[in-house]
Amino acid sequence: MLINGSISIQDQSMPVQNQIRPLRSCLLSKKVNGNYVLCIKNSMYPNCINYNVKNLEAVHAKFAKEGKITLRFKQPKHQISVKADDTKMLLMFLRQLEDIIKGKDVKIGTRLIPNKVPAKKDVNRFDPAAREFKAVDRFDRRVLNMRQLNSLILENCVLPTLPEQIGDLPISFLSLAGSKLATSSQYDQDIFWDWMSKTTIGNTLKNLNIDSVNLTIVPFEIMFLRNLQSLSLTKNKLTHLPDCIGELDKLHSLSLSDNKLRFMPARLSLKEFLLLDLAQNNFLNYQQDIDILDKFHENCKNVAREWGTPLSYKNLVSLSICSIIRDHVTFSRKNIPRTLWHLFDTVGRCGTCKKIVPYECFTSLIYFRDPQAREYKCSISKTIPWLQLLCFKCVVLL
Template sequence: MKLQCEVEVINRMLPTFGVRNRGKGTRAVLSIGRHEDKGSGQRASIYLMICTLKDKAGSRYKLQDNIEQVFSKFVQEGKATIRLKEPTVDICLSKADGCVLKNFISTVGLAHKGTDVTGVSLSRLIPAKTSEIEKPRAKMFITCKKDYPITTCFPYSLEHLQVSYCKLARVDMRMLCLKKLQKLDLSNNHIRKLPKTIGDLVCLQELNLQHNFLESFDVSLCISAWGNTLTSLDLSENKLKALPVQFGQLKELINLKLDENELVQLPFTIGKLSKLRFLSATKNKLPYLPSSFKMLNLEKLDLFDNPFEKAEPMVPDIHLKMPLSLLECASRVTINYRIPHSPHILPVTLCQELSMAKTCNCGRPCLNSFIKVIVLMNLHQVSQTVVLVDTMGGTDAPIVCYFCSLTCYSQFLDKYLQSSRI
C-alpha cells in the first residue's frame, strides 16, 4: 500500500535541547510492506517506509507494537499524525487524499496490533521513482503539435490545461478524466463539436474555445454541472448561428465572448445571467436583442458591427388569438402563480413550451398569443461602459418587446407618442 502526500518527521526530543522543528512538510511516498531480516528465521515484520527526493532509498520504521498513538481526527481533510515509540518521532502527514489516507491509517493500525493483513495489498519496500515523489503538476501549456502527448496521459492533478495550435479536430477524451481541471484553453484548433461528456468536468470555471469551427453548443452542457461552476466562456471566432434556450441556466457566468460568429439571435433567456458583467458579441448577424436583455447588469458591453434593424414601434407584429386558447390560459396561470411543473408532472413538450414563455411589459407572461414590436433601447441602461454600436457613435440598439394584450400595447403606444412629442 502506498500514499503520496507531504510528510514531516518530528523528533520529540528536540525541544529538550532547545531546537525547534522546521515546521514544513516534504513531498514523499509512504509504503507499508514486509521487511525480512536476513539470517533470522522469524516471519518478516511490517515496516513503514518514507521516500523523498533527497532520500529516495527511504527511511524505514517498524510498525508492530511500536505505535504510541494515531491522531486521525482530520483524516477527511488529508491530515494525520503517527506517533512512534522507537524512535521517538511523530510522522505528520498532510495534503493527502482523504479516502486513501483513511485506508492507509487503518492498515497502520492493523500492523501495529499484529493482526493478520493477508487481505491487504502490501507494497514492496523499494526506492521510489522520482515521478512518484515530485509535486503533482497543476498546469500544462501545449502550443505546438509536436509537443502534444500521444503515448502518455495528462497528469491527473492538472487544474489548468492549454492546448492551442495543435489542429485538434475533436476534444481528446483523456482530457475528460481530469476531474480537478478549473481552466481549459482549447483555442486555435479545428474542433467542430463538443462531446456531451465534457460537462462532467465538475470543477471547470473557465473555458476558452476561441478560433475553432464550432457550429453548435449542446443543450446538455447548459444543464450540466457547469451551471454552478462556469464563470468565463469564450466562443468567439467560430461558426455558431444560435445558442440554445437553456443557455440562461449557466447562471454563474461573469464573462461571455461571442465575437465573430454567425449568430442571428441571442438566447431570449440571456436575461437570467444575473452575474454576467462582461459581454461582447461583435461582428455577428444580430437584427435585434431579446426582450430579457434589459434585465442584465453589465460593466462592459460590445455589440459593434451587427446589422441591427430599424426600430418601428408603430408597426406591430400581431399574434393575438381571441379568445385565448385553454392552453394559453392555463400556461399563463401556471407561470404567473409559479405553479411547480416538470416532465414528471406534465408532458415534456408542454414543459418546453412553458420554458419559452415571453414576458409582457406589464410583467405578465404570454405564450403563443402576443403582440411583438421592435423598439430602441439605450444600452447604457444595462451597462456602465458601451462600445459604439455603429460607426456613427450610437449607443442605441433595437430590442424586442412583447405585449400580452391589445390594452398593454395601447398603453405603451400612448407613452411612446407622448415622449416623441416632447
C-alpha cells in the same frame, strides 16, 4: 544560443532518400575564428556537425511562432528542419541569426554544447489534479478524469460534438473559440449543448467564450448556466438573441461584435454591464429604418387585435415549456422531441407582467434607448433598438 528540440537533416545532394526521422538534438550558435557557426549534436552526429552561416542559403520561418523553422545551406547541401521545445528561445535565435546575416557584430556567449542531448520533458497532460488544460486539434476524453479542472481551453479544435460529461467538470472558464462545431443549422446541433444542462457546470461556469464558430443560434441551454458572468460570442452569424438570455442574472460582461444583430432583447436594457461590446452589427436605425419599424409595429398590432382578447391558453405543450423555464428545471435536448426545440427559442417573459409566455401568446415592440455599461463599444450611435415582448393580456390593458 542553445536550442533543444527535434531536428532532421536532409542531404539534398542525394537523388533519392527515405523519409528523414527527426532526432532529439541540440543546436548551438557560436563564433569560431571570426566565423559564425551553427553546431548540431544528436545521436547521428555525436561529435557535432558544423555549418558556417556564410553558407546559409534560405531561412523559412513562416511557422516560427509554432516553434518550427527550416534552414537550407548550399555547402554542404543540407536542409535542416527544427522543432524547438521553447518557442521564445527559437524566436530569439532567429533575431540573432538575422543580425548575423546583416553583417552585424553579434556578441555570442561562450556556452558549450552539452555532453548529452537532454531528453524532451514529458508532461502529464492528464494529471487528475491539474487546474488548467489546453487541447491541441481535438477533444480528448481523458480530460473527463480531471476532476479538479478549473479552466478548459478547446480553441481551434475540430469538435463535431462535445460529451455531455463535460458538464460534470467544476470548470469556471471554458473557451471554444475558433473551433469547428456542428453549428451550421439548429438541427445539426442535436445534443451538442447538453453539457450545459448539468448541475455542476451550471453552478461553476463563470466565463464562456464561443467566438468565431459560425454560430447562427444561441442555444436555449444557455439559460441553465445560472452563474455565468462573462459571455463572448464575437465573429459569428447571429441575427438575434433568445429572450432566455435574460435569465442570466449574474451576467455583467457581454461581447457580441462582428455579428448580424438587428436588435437586442429588452430584458438586457435594464442590466448594468461592466462591458458591453456591440460593434460591427446591423442594428435597426430609427431614422433610416423608420418604414421597417412602422410595418413591424403595425403587424404586431394586427396580431394583438386578432388574438388580444383576455387569453387563457390551454395548449399543454406551451404550459409545460413555460413551467420548465419559470421553475428553472434543467433537461437534456436529447430527451425532448426535436419538433419542440424551436419552441424553447421563442418563449419569453412579458416586459410588463414579467410572466413567462409562449410564442403564440405575445406580441413585440421595438424601442430605442441607451444601454447601461461602464465600458461600451458600438459602431453606431450609442442608442440602440431593443425588442420587448408583451403578452396579449398586457397589450389589452395598454
